[in-house]
Amino acid sequence: DDDWERPNRPSKCTYKLNGDGLAPQASPHIHRDSYYRTGSIKPNILYCMNDSPLIRINRITKNDGVPCEILAKCEFFNPGGSVKDRIAVRMVEDAEERGLIQPGWVLIEPTSGNTGIGIAITCIVKGYRCVIVISEKMSKEKVDIMKALGAEIVQTPTSVSYDAPSSNYRMASKLANTIPKSHILNQFRNASNPIAHYDGTAEEILNACDGKLNMLVCSAGTGGTLSGIARKIKERLPDCLIVGVDPIGSILATPDEVNETSTAFYEIEGIGDDFLPTTLDRKIVDKWYKVGDKESFIMSRRLAREEGFLCGGSSGAAMYCAIKAAKEFNLTANMRVVVLLPDSIRNYMSKFLSDEWMIARAFLDTQTKSHDYTWFIIIS
Numbered sequence: 239d240d241d242w243e244r245p246n247r248p249s250k251c252t253y254k255l256n257g258d259g260l261a262p263q264a265s266p267h268i269h270r271d272s273y274y275r276t277g278s279i280k281p282n283i284l285y286c287m288n289d290s291p292l293i294r295i296n297r298i299t300k301n302d303g304v305p306c307e308i309l310a311k312c313e314f315f316n317p318g319g320s321v322k323d324r325i326a327v328r329m330v331e332d333a334e335e336r337g338l339i340q341p342g343w344v345l346i347e348p349t350s351g352n353t354g355i356g357i358a359i360t361c362i363v364k365g366y367r368c369v370i371v372i373s374e375k376m377s378k379e380k381v382d383i384m385k386a387l388g389a390e391i392v393q394t395p396t397s398v399s400y401d402a403p404s405s406n407y408r409m410a411s412k413l414a415n416t417i418p419k420s421h422i423l424n425q426f427r428n429a430s431n432p433i434a435h436y437d438g439t440a441e442e443i444l445n446a447c448d449g450k451l452n453m454l455v456c457s458a459g460t461g462g463t464l465s466g467i468a469r470k471i472k473e474r475l476p477d478c479l480i481v482g483v484d485p486i487g488s489i490l491a492t493p494d495e496v497n498e499t500s501t502a503f504y505e506i507e508g509i510g511d512d513f514l515p516t517t518l519d520r521k522i523v524d525k526w527y528k529v530g531d532k533e534s535f536i537m538s539r540r541l542a543r544e545e546g547f548l549c550g551g552s553s554g555a556a557m558y559c560a561i562k563a564a565k566e567f568n569l570t571a572n573m574r575v576v577v578l579l580p581d582s583i584r585n586y587m588s589k590f591l592s593d594e595w596m597i598a599r600a601f602l603d604t605q606t607k608s609h610d611y612t613w614f615i616i617i618s
């Protein structure tokens with residue numbers, strides 16, 4: 239953990255992290271009003287990294303017999319295709335304000351891709367060089383997008399623990415210690431990550447819901463999205479249930495016993511981990527659900543087929559758990575759930591969108607290939 243603290247460059251961060259969670263103080267610059275103004279000409283692409291739509295789920299709730307309203311916070315509408323755009327711009331601007339970086343410097347980040355895409359876009363607009371350290375597990379689509387954005391890519395092996403010398407976290411540290419004028423934003427420890435959601439995403443949800451919200455369902459990777467949104471919601475609506483989503487194979491959920499198959503390989507990208515990031519406040523979650531690859535990818539495909547949503551595997555995981563939680567907590571017709579859908583299907587064209595990829599992993603059988611429906615229409 240301490241590997242992140244570079245003695246020659248002490249942090250000027252004024253936000254304090256509480257070991258297992260965020261300290262209560264909010265950002266000193268809570269509202270960048272111009273970022274949140276709608277209907278205006280945007281000075282650059284960074285001003286579009288917010289204000290995602292909240293869209294009602296219609297067919298999946300009906301088909302699965304869920305009486306309550308489920309609203310999806312559709313983060314795949316962000317310019318980089320994910321919720322991570324929000325933290326990318328916030329971490330960079332907070333670091334600039336603290337005098338930690340200035341244009342021309344090199345920003346290095348260990349990432350499963352989406353934060354990297356957001357940082358690469360931010361680097362273009364602001365004039366930084368971008369070096370991304372990413373595990374080979376992650377999709378070629380994400381790597382190609384970051385290359386298109388001018389990022390330099392360092393790939394690390396898939397099956398190594400976070401503290402192994404060849405992990406992307408350690409590799410990022412090594413690079414930072416050799417590249418002059420470089421800085422790791424470090425989404426896993428950076429308070430600007432959850433605070434971006436405390437100030438932004440949570441406000442958007444609460445404004446749209448006008449005080450009516452019974453349950454929030456959100457997956458965790460760094461935990462910044464879940465912790466930042468949940469903290470603001472609990473302050474305003476203390477009775478709102480917070481549901482966390484963690485893949486089978488990860489260790490983020492509580493109680494620890496639910497992580498019995500910890501550190502097994504899972505295919506879902508961008509959520510879960512084999513260590514507890516400082517940006518995750520596990521205690522703010524009322525109930526965690528563990529979720530597997532197959533049900534997540536099948537639900538992602540259903541989101542496309544039944545709702546017209548083109549989103550990624552972690553969105554399927556969150557939606558699957560939202561349906562499960564709505565049933566288990568007996569949410570009735572007058573109740574409301576918000577589920578956060580983190581990223582776009584664009585990242586996974588060669589993965590769960592491909593029937594061959596799904597069949598090879600036994601996530602799909604040949605009887606239920608996605609194109610069968612088309613053939614059925616042609617034949618009949």
Ligand SMILES: N[C@@H](CCSC[C@H](N)C(=O)O)C(=O)O
Pocket residue numbers: 322348349350351352353354458459460506507508509510511512
């Ligand atoms: N280890 C996880 C990802 C951790 S969260 C990182 C974040 N989503 C990003 O975009 O960098 C995994 O296995 O995907």
